[in-house]
Amino acid sequence: MATYRIGVLRGDGIGPEIVEATVAIIAAAAEHAGTTAFDFVSLPMGWEAIEKHGEPIPDVTKEALLKCHGWIMGPHDSSSYPAEHREKRNPSGELRHHFDLYANIRPSKTMAGIKSVVGEADLVIFRENTEGFYPDRNMYAGLGEYMINPDIAIVNGVFTRKAAERIAHAAFRMAMQRRRKVTIVHKANVIRLGYGLFLDTCREVGKQYPEVTVEDYHIDAMAAHLVRRARDFDVIVTTNMFGDILSDLAGELVGSLGLAPSINTNDQQAMAQAAHGSAPDIAGRNIANPVGELLSTVMLLDWLAERHEDRELYQVARLAENAMTVTMQEGICTADLGGTASTTEFTEAIIQRIRQSPRNGEKGV
Incomplete structure (x- = not known):
């Protein structure tokens, strides 16, 4: 035993x-x-x-x-x-x-007997868990934010190829066990270097999983798509802050945040x-x-x-x-x-x- x-x-x-x-x-x-x-x-x-x-x-x-x-x-x-x-x-x-x-895995799935706002849905969000705009996690020492005077606060966001690669691999491996579809969520149209690196790295990793269909959305559009057609999504991979927000939204849409599980x-x-x-x-x-x-x-x-x-x-x-x-x-x-x-x-x-x-x-x- x-x-x-x-x-x-x-x-x-x-x-x-x-x-x-x-x-x-x-x-x-x-x-x-x-x-x-x-x-x-x-x-x-x-x-x-x-x-x-x-x-x-x-x-x-x-x-x-x-x-x-x-x-x-x-x-x-x-x-x-x-x-x-x-x-x-x-x-x-x-x-x-x-x-x-490094991986915060948060599934959202409709449950029998629990009212869902979006009907049937079964998706998993892979949230990169170590950097991005969460300053308490993205520095070797210190908290990554400071105030240069009482009226100005500065927050450092960190994006690395290593972090993007390993969360992408985790997401694509899961997709291979599910419906073979990965959605990358980012804001590369505005934060071009940081989110651009995340998006490009995830797409590069995706080439190693040719059986998996890959798409990407800006975070604002993705929030709307989740509300309108959550059932269309399988595995979603995104950064720390976006993953935190989207998973709370998805959990509530399929029933209740009080039912939402996750592992790190x-x-x-x-x-x-x-x-x-x-x-x-x-x-x-x-x-x-x-x-x-x-x-x-x-x-x-x-x-x-x-x-x-x-x-x-x-x-x-x-x-x-x-x-x-x-x-x-x-x-x-x-x-x-x-x-x-x-x-x-x-x-x-x-x-x-x-x-x-x-x-x-x-x-x-």
Whole structure:
């Protein structure tokens, strides 16, 4: 039986609730499958870490994550941190920078029983995660922005061929497993050197995947196209800021940003992280929706299954995902989706569905 060491960073706001729900569901799926085991390692992050270690992401957490196959990260409420911590990278930005998690992969897919603004859609956004106009991530030292006087702020945007090449390869590899279409999103008509380099590099990479159809759009046009015809898109590759904005838009168009999953990866590690925030206004009320965090963790398991060529781990991911889907189709869901279930009731319903599922070799009823 394979055992995977998974770091668990509960975070702030609703983070502890949705991460605990996710861990319970994944653990139940592994137990039911009987072919995979998880060693969940709790690590401090956010307010918990500030109170215990004086930093939102202490060195002890980073060192422990190096020994993990992957990790689950809850949302953070960095805007409420003490001033000295707000001036630094937020926890997710720090981990992306520290571990060079260059690909932020964010799927948006319509789900049965969830109202979609755009009808049927199934797309994946590959967001370059290390540079662009996010100044806290694009510098070796310093934060990449400064004020030359109280009325003028300057922000440096960084675009490199290396970063564009590796996110493009990741996107094209995914397209080869899907509908073989890649859309490059940029603003090369205005920011000609920076976005021009990104666009040209992505197109050069695309020549190595002749089976894949390649197109490109300016960011403003792409936002409109997503609203009008989201179903036409397969894999979208873009820069840091544009990917952040487009993925939030796409998540809301197909149902709710609260359902939107994502993982952050390099070639050796992956971090599951729901696209939504920490929702401090509902923290501790047992009404938070764990679907985004759960689906992010399912993505993490799929990533690990591919990396380790572990078919059993892939089956654990399907068991958890299918149980969640059936539970929601039965009308058991949290209030944000029109249901009446609490977080714990929704979680327990999914776990019960897992336990009722046929094991390998058994016939369903």
